[in-house]
Amino acid sequence: MTDQPDRSINETETVCPLCAVGCRLTHGDGDRAEGCEGPANPNGRLCAKGATAFEAVRDDDRLTTPLVRRDDGLVPTDWSTALDRVVNDFETVCDASGSDALAFFGAPRCTNEENYLLQKLARSLGTNNVDNRARLCHASAATALESRFGWPASTNCLTDLTDADLLLVVGANPAIQQPVAFDAFVRPAVADGTTLVDIDPRQNETTRIADQHITPRPGTDALCFHLVCALLVEHEYVDTSFVNNRTSDYETFKAALANIDIDEGQQTTGVDSETLIALVDRIGTADRITVIGGTGIEDGGDETTTTDALLNMLLLTGNVGRPGTGFMLLRGLNNEQGAVDMGCRPDILPGHQSVTDDAARRRVADVWNTEPPSHPGRNEYEALDAFGTTVHGALVVGENPAIEKRDADWVAHQLDALETLVLLDVFPSETMQHADVVLPAAVGLEKAGTITNLDRRVQRLSVTASPPGMARTDYAILAALGEQLVGDGFAPVDPETAFDELQAVNPLYDGFSDTVGECWPVGNDDGLYTDGFATHDSKAPFVPLDPAVTSPADDELVLIVGSRAGGFDTEYTVDNRVRLNVNDATMREIEEGDHVVVATGDITVTTTAAVGDAVREGTAYLHADVADPLVRSASGSPTVTVTLAKDV
Numbered sequence: 001m002t003d004q005p006d007r008s009i010n011e012t013e014t015v016c017p018l019c020a021v022g023c024r025l026t027h028g029d030g031d032r033a034e035g036c037e038g039p040a041n042p043n044g045r046l047c048a049k050g051a052t053a054f055e056a057v058r059d060d061d062r063l064t065t066p067l068v069r070r071d072d073g074l075v076p077t078d079w080s081t082a083l084d085r086v087v088n089d090f091e092t093v094c095d096a097s098g099s100d101a102l103a104f105f106g107a108p109r110c111t112n113e114e115n116y117l118l119q120k121l122a123r124s125l126g127t128n129n130v131d132n133r134a135r136l137c138h139a140s141a142a143t144a145l146e147s148r149f150g151w152p153a154s155t156n157c158l159t160d161l162t163d164a165d166l167l168l169v170v171g172a173n174p175a176i177q178q179p180v181a182f183d184a185f186v187r188p189a190v191a192d193g194t195t196l197v198d199i200d201p202r203q204n205e206t207t208r209i210a211d212q213h214i215t216p217r218p219g220t221d222a223l224c225f226h227l228v229c230a231l232l233v234e235h236e237y238v239d240t241s242f243v244n245n246r247t248s249d250y251e252t253f254k255a256a257l258a259n260i261d262i263d264e265g266q267q268t269t270g271v272d273s274e275t276l277i278a279l280v281d282r283i284g285t286a287d288r289i290t291v292i293g294g295t296g297i298e299d300g301g302d303e304t305t306t307t308d309a310l311l312n313m314l315l316l317t318g319n320v321g322r323p324g325t326g327f328m329l330l331r332g333l334n335n336e337q338g339a340v341d342m343g344c345r346p347d348i349l350p351g352h353q354s355v356t357d358d359a360a361r362r363r364v365a366d367v368w369n370t371e372p373p374s375h376p377g378r379n380e381y382e383a384l385d386a387f388g389t390t391v392h393g394a395l396v397v398g399e400n401p402a403i404e405k406r407d408a409d410w411v412a413h414q415l416d417a418l419e420t421l422v423l424l425d426v427f428p429s430e431t432m433q434h435a436d437v438v439l440p441a442a443v444g445l446e447k448a449g450t451i452t453n454l455d456r457r458v459q460r461l462s463v464t465a466s467p468p469g470m471a472r473t474d475y476a477i478l479a480a481l482g483e484q485l486v487g488d489g490f491a492p493v494d495p496e497t498a499f500d501e502l503q504a505v506n507p508l509y510d511g512f513s514d515t516v517g518e519c520w521p522v523g524n525d526d527g528l529y530t531d532g533f534a535t536h537d538s539k540a541p542f543v544p545l546d547p548a549v550t551s552p553a554d555d556e557l558v559l560i561v562g563s564r565a566g567g568f569d570t571e572y573t574v575d576n577r578v579r580l581n582v583n584d585a586t587m588r589e590i591e592e593g594d595h596v597v598v599a600t601g602d603i604t605v606t607t608t609a610a611v612g613d614a615v616r617e618g619t620a621y622l623h624a625d626v627a628d629p630l631v632r633s634a635s636g637s638p639t640v641t642v643t644l645a646k647d648v
Helices: 050-056 079-097 112-124 133-137 139-148 156-164 179-191 221-234 240-246 252-258 262-269 275-284 304-314 336-341 357-367 380-386 407-416 474-485 497-503 581-589 622-631
Strands: 023-026 031-034 067-070 071-075 100-108 129-132 166-171 195-199 211-214 289-293 324-327 393-397 419-427 437-440 449-454 457-461 558-561 576-583 597-602 604-613 618-625 641-646
Touching: 023 050, 067 079, 071 262, 079 100, 079 393, 079 419, 079 474, 100 112, 100 240, 100 380, 112 129, 112 336, 112 357, 112 449, 112 474, 112 497, 129 380, 133 139, 133 336, 133 380, 139 304, 139 324, 156 179, 156 289, 156 324, 156 604, 166 179, 166 275, 166 324, 166 581, 179 195, 179 558, 195 275, 211 618, 221 252, 221 262, 221 275, 221 304, 289 304, 324 581, 336 449, 357 497, 393 474, 419 474, 419 604, 449 497, 449 618, 558 622, 576 581, 581 604, 597 622, 604 622, 618 622
Parallel strands: 100 129, 100 393, 166 195, 166 289, 195 211, 289 324, 393 419, 419 437, 558 618, 576 604
Antiparallel strands: 023 031, 067 071, 067 437, 449 457, 558 641, 576 618, 597 604, 597 641
């Protein structure tokens, strides 16, 4: 419980901490937020969720006191005792098993400066075992963008969307997940004549303003866009000048396209010839095309086939490097992009420089006075596997690995297998039940520093309130730990000074000064890749695809999982029903309102049926909160198949 229930909140303008759009706001009546005009919300609007942003500041459930685990559980203590416990535990682990026996999980809800300090702490101690779980939510798309174009980031800015002739929304529902940006940029563009094509196996709120809705069978998106590429070549919709001057490996790619059986591909994807040709004509005749991609394009594991197919399509038609063109990656949490930019990855230093790059490590060493290790570390998924065997201590900043999408009992066992687990967080969580030390942290509205939104825009935060009780900012906590674990001078004195230091390490952020926000790299107002790609030869390679398609058994349906971000434009509620296509329901003798059991293997969920045409045949849709046990049982597989039956 907070011991300061009447703490004041000032009306300083800052950035909403609840999603990656980056709306600006200030404190209004009661604990309601009021929008301020900014790059992401030019009309000064907020979504219903954003209007509640200040409620967390005075929430009675906030953590306000450091806790350490004794024989009788977690007990309150003072900061000195808590920090000494962390330092002693981490030093014990390192002395016994080396630096790589530690893992650091960060912090897509934290500032750039805090993420910078987190990865600096890990690497100064001698390990690259640093990651953030939100990065894995967009791993396929980000990996493809990085390997093909140069940076794991949106190529264009939100303001560019109004310049597009054609918007392809793939595996996303921005009308719900990013409603302010949708209403500020997408909806006006469509009203002004921009064509919107929604590609998703179910109808959603974005579909309502779409000119065309295409529903490939789940798992066939990559094949669908492979077919599109083949037909673009066949119908001579190729920008030959762009292909010749800005790309590589086109002839190999073209030869691979020639081997595609278009008719067989249409049958596999479930997209008929008329629909496919209409899409190809829209793409081929548009001057400026932007792809808007969400988590629905993720292939899972190391696969990047869906994003690769989309990037091939953009390259074929010359739709990168101009306003209104490119690929926009719809990240979810407020600083997912910034956490990656700051180097909270096991293979990348700040500024997306490889840890294996000798020159990059030397540049960092010139600033830090210590050189980062040269071998890539474990990502969060791999580190969790190693808990209790080769990883014995973990520092978790603002994350909740106990709800990892894997078997819940196994995850709990792994967390308990650690010799020490240190958690920095704002509220109690499932992970806290396994922690040895819990350090109370500030929310975003109580912090100074910067964050980077989904289109690479860097904005400065302002402090609107003080943290409750003994809570501190993550920056202050990480700085104190670093000073004890690494040595005096580890941390710059404040976030502003830390930004100066990170600019010296991260060249992408060099030159930034604007309070409201500029997109990196500063001074490039036309977006990324105007004059060339950030690759070794300044060209983007084509990638031939061989997307494997696995068909479900006759009695199975592919599970579509709705986002937990689904409450951003209304008061947060969860629709517990399973949505079925009328044909699938009829085949199973299921009617509207029937109680049904949804199962995968031995894992079951009991819910109520909603029958109609909102989802395509062969699929079943559940909200993420309801589908969680089913998804966990799939151990990270991108495709989960389920059976349905009446609950008798």
